[in-house]
Amino acid sequence: MVEGAQPEVKNFKSRNVLNNMSEIDAHLLSLEEIPAKFETDLFNGLSSEQASERLLRDGRNMLLLKHTRHPFVTYVLSLFEGFGPVLWGSGVLCMIAWRVDLGDPADVYNLALGILLFVITLLQGTFGYYQQRKSSKLMEVLKQVIPSRCVVRRDGQETEIDAQELVVGDIVHLRGGFKVPADVRILEVGADCKVDYSLLTGESEPQSLSVNSTSPNPFETLNLAFFGTVVVEGTARGVVVATSNKTVTGRLAKLVSDTKVKQAHVQKEINQFAIMIVTMAVLVGVIIVVAWAAWLRIKYPTFLSTAAILVTVVSVMVAFLPDGMPLSVLTTMMLIAKRMLTVKVLVKTLPVVETLGSATTILTDKTGTLTENRMTVSNIWTGGSFIPITDETTRQLEDTDDALLFHQLRTISVLCNRAVLDSKGVIIGDASETALLSFYQRTSADGIDVETMRARYPKLGEIPFNSKNKWQSSVHGDNETGENILYLKGAPEKILQRCTTILQPDGKMAHLNKEMIATINNAVVVLGSKGERVLGLSFKHTKSHSASYSEDGVLALMNGLCFVGLVSMSDPIRASVPPAISKCAIAGIRVIMVTGDHVSTAEAIGIQAGILSKTNPERNVVVQGSEITNFTSEHWDQLMDRKTFPPANIVFARTTPQDKLTIVQEAQRRGHSVAMLGDGVNDAPALKQANIGVAMGTGGSDVAREAASMLLIDNDFASLICGIEEGRLLFENIKKVIFYLLPAGSFSEIIPVFANIFLGLPLPLSSFLMIVICLCTDVLPSLSLVYERAERDIMNIKPRDLKTQKLVNWQLVCSAYFYVGVMESLVGFFNYFLVMSHYGVAPHEIIFAFDKWGQPNFNGLSTQEQAIALSAAQTAFFVGLVFMQFFNGQMVRTKRMSIFSQPVNWRMFCAVIVDIGIVLFVSLAKPLNNVFSTYPIPWYCYFIPVLCVD
DSSP: OOTTTSOOOOOHHHHHHHHGGGGOOGGGSOTTTHHHHHTOOTTTOBOHHHHHHHHHHHOOSSOOOOOOOOHHHHHHHHTTSTTHHHHHHHHHHHHHHHHSOSSSOOOHHHHHHHHHHHHHHHHHHHHHHHHHHHHHHTOOOOOOOSOSEEEEEETTEEEEEEGGGOOTTOEEEEETTSBOOSEEEEEEEOTTOEEEOHHHHOOOSOEEOOSSOOOSSTTTOSSEEOTTOEEEESEEEEEEEEOGGGSHHHHHHHHHHHSOOOOOHHHHHHHHHHHHHHHHHHHHHHHHHHHIIIIIHHHOTTTSOHHHHHHHHHHHHHHHSOTTHHHHHHHHHHHHHHHHHHTTEEESSTTHHHHHHTOSEEEEOSTTTTBOSSOEEEEEEETTEEEEOOTTHHHHHTTSTTHHHHHHHHHHHHHSOOOEEOTTSOEESOHHHHHHHHHHHHTOOSOOOHHHHHHHSOEEEEEOOOTTTOEEEEEEEOTTTOOEEEEEEEOHHHHHTTEEEEEOTTSOEEEOOHHHHHHHHHHHHHHHTTTOEEEEEEEEEESOOOSOOOHHHHHHTOSSEEEEEEEEEEOOBOTTHHHHHHHHHHTTOEEEEEOSSOHHHHHHHHHHHTSSOSSOGGGEEEEEHHHHTTOOHHHHHHHHOTTOSSOOEEEEESOOHHHHHHHHHHHHHTTOOEEEEEOSGGGHHHHHHSSEEEEESSSSOHHHHHHOSEEETTOOHHHHHHHHHHHHHHHHHHHHHHHHHHIIIIIHHHHHHHHHHHSOOOOSSOHHHHHHIIIIITHHHHHHHTTOOOOTTTTSSOOOOTTTOOSSOHHHHHHIIIIIIHHHHHHHHHHHHHHHHHTTOOHHHHTTOGGGTTSTTBTTBOHHHHHHHHHHHHHHHHHHHHHHHHHHHHHTTOSSSOGGGSOOOHHHHHHHHHHHHHHHHHHHOHHHHHHHTOOOOOGGGGTHHHHHHO
16 A cells, blocks of 8 residues: 555554553652552652562663664665566576576576676675665664763662663652653652753643642643653652553653654555566566477477577567666665755655655644754844844844843843853843843843843842742842832733832833723733743832841731833744745645644644744644544544645644644644654654654654654754755656666667567567666666656645556656657668668578577578677667667756756766767677677767657
8 A cells, every 4th residue: 555645554553552641640649649559659769679570570661663674684684676687587597598408508698697697696686785785874863862870869878770670669869950761750859940841742841740749631730740851940859650661661661662664655656667567577488488398398398498488588578677676776776865965855755855846744743843942032122112132122122222121131131040051151040031031132232141141130039930930039139229120021911910120221110000001911912922932021119128038928928019011922933834834835845843842832833834824824724732522524634635725724732642642643644745754752653654654853852753754953944945846856756767767778679688588589678688778778878867856846836636647657758669669660670671681691591590590591691790780780680779778878867957957967968978888898899709709890880869859
């Protein structure tokens, strides 16, 4: 079945794994129920004996992924790929014809032919293995997910152990900057401990851990920390509830590892074509053997010996197969894979390149793919005006009435902030804090750096941000004035509750009335509709002059504050994304965003990226993950049916791993070839199910990279569009190669054999010259075709229909055989009869000659003269086919555009020159004439093909 047309949606295992995640209930247990459930002591932890027993029972805490095939096995299999089995069999038949006593004297020619076939097949298989190994070595990006060391409490004491020795029931300590070593149920939380769940849930903002369950959904609750996620800051203590492949990450990784790798579209179609060609070759061979055994051997016993008929069958097998195709196809894939690498796209297996080119739908994550994966202050609001933050902002504001307000916003941003600079000047902290500190640095016009500013205003006390309060406050002393100042930032509605005044541009404070509060709230809505996170900033000069403040002391000061303004932050859309999505629309490719973010954020990003339409909002559809479970087949038809035009613009928000997998499957059921982009552990099942999974090369999870078949090294969505163009070019170039090889390398070599068997003609084309065409003169031009550049309109056409637009169809075969093939055969026969006439043998004298040819004094020619005439005639037939192929090569270079619109293919020109050299060498070199029965021909035979084309 063609992948992507009516795909095999056979993910019962996927569904079971994901559905079983609903069995996770550790977050629903109370602290009193946990010791009994996990047989542990929450204070003292496990004993050493308990830990050893469980380690022996459950195994080490490490992901167990698939094993790779041994290189030698891969090499042996590569020798039998493509047409390898047929060529090996043909070589064996030649050896039989040479060595086995078949009633004829041994002919060294048969030995040479057999050795030649073995050597060429071995070289092709070796080259294929080399290309595969070279491609696989590019894929050295998978690293260990699991952290190396962690702190646990055992036997009542804290100790550091190898994370692989963790067992269920261990009491483990989590620290900022380290990965979570297993699935952990939180027991205690330090000062605002935050975990980045984005790799698993898609939530871009780090979440503050909690001891209590905040949601029945294990992926939404904040009292679970999952294996492989990162503790951004703070400390926490919890009990290990799952290790190794039993963790959420482990289940997904095991699912990815165990799933059988699907064949790419082009791989399936090439295999189908190979089966068809081999079947036809065997059928023709059987017809020849039957005709010989039932008719020729009886009526003309001296015409073809047993050894001769075996070599004839070999000639048919070799002639019928486009032997240069596997080499050309592999070279095409490798070349385009290298080109894709230059645009930062790495393919793990070569055939997936074409699968990408045939994609009809792209499902993409948001964070790090469409966006830059870094929070940035994008706008500020002060007293009624929105100010976008750009590199010019500082200079512009210094000359306006808002300069004082702007300065105060910058001051609060740098002081009420827990992010710090390391020794290299890199900001360390959560996304929002980092964005605010970066905002201060970007807009610095007074030359005061972060350290200087914080030294002038030392921190005297603070209350960190937490998800319950939704604000953060700190008290600072002013070393110049001696007064203390309270700064507060957080959710605007929380900040406004504690403010009574608002700062004016002239530095005075005005009463904060209802009208002004409504204006501020409207500004929050405007900024929020852009998908931005909005913070309110305020301050207060205190009358207290304490040297330090406890949290209660800080809280006592938090009333009667002065509101300064709003700061909004966003993860900016990559500049290259909107043009890339527009290019997809022109190319007939649908882009759908699937994210774990909130609906408003997802909708805003969808509009900015160009996935949702600004001009036709009625075509926009935003679906929450919770709605997907209630979707019927009719709902999916409305969203995904390829016949719907124009298609809906879709964004899926707040999705779970099961939702993403369902979306991929439903799209495939409706005939879509799906490319899935993702970087998180939660994306792995969907990446594996998709026709082509694309993971991020930097950042992201190793599980996602293992599941994917392609990597975006720079994480840029626009790079994928370059990959789609290269994938389409791959399909077209392979089609050109096949159309080029079929006429002379297949059909036009069968006709001489049939003429020999059924018309009694002396064999018009020898086995040696057939092999020279198939494996020498046809190979170089076909290889030059793989370097053809894309036609100008390649990204202006719709993706190919996988049901109807096959790589090889009957239209192509008939055109290659019965149009080009017939023309080439006629030219070859014209040359053949012309040379025979040159030696005094008319066409009617050799038609139905059968065993008369080769008898002494046939038409007045001696046996030696007959051999010379036949060798020259065969050489002329050979020259006719090769020269006609030169014109065929030019004809197939373009499919839709004029040949003059294509740049000159210098490799094709060089291949033609080399082929002419081969032809002259074969026909004129006397040593070769004697060995392989070739002979010089009249000069005018070289120009017959040119005259025929004209």
